[in-house]
Amino acid sequence: LAKTTQPISMDSYEGQEVNITCSHNNIATNDYITWYQQFPSQGPRFIIQGYKTKVTNEVASLFIPADRKSSTLSLPRVSLSDTAVYYCLVGLPMDSNYQLIWGAGTKLIIKP
């Protein structure tokens, strides 16, 4: 199972674009990359998932280079409420033994 490496923490300011990069050098051919957000005292919440190139939804974009050994979560124009821990995971959703190895995540702090 592929492991991931992310920065432990990041700071930014309201209105800025925030990019969080995740390394997954041992990603398998069929693995997908998924990002979750966790607020204090809550369970993680799905943000975005992708396999290659770029994926965009209403809250974020996910950039995946051709070699897929890393990925970047991009949060446009962050607000104070985006302060949370962000987890990057890789895995094969269709696998009956689908499980994800959760790293420490990136603690993102947004300042006014």
Added chain:
Amino acid sequence: DTAVSQTPKYLVTQMGNDKSIKCEQNLGHDTMYWYKQDSKKFLKIMFSYNNKELIINETVPNRFSPKSPDKAHLNLHINSLELGDSAVYFCASTSRGTGELFFGEGSRLTVL
């Protein structure tokens, strides 16, 4: 109408006791999980049930036992509680193949 609900939200108990945490999902998902999040915020998968069959069983002590009366419920029983069992336990569910996990709000267990 909470998608994944856990009870109790907080549980304080003495060492050696036996306790249970209940989880229910109303999303029609076919797979449910139990995760443990320790004080360092690492999320570790404990169990997974798919169509009432255990398909993942990580190296957790056999004091922990999952029980699934039906597809919508996955309860966690813990016998002979130890101090190291103190953590937040999260239930999650998914439809296999989507890769999107839905988490409950967590159950904070404190063993004294």
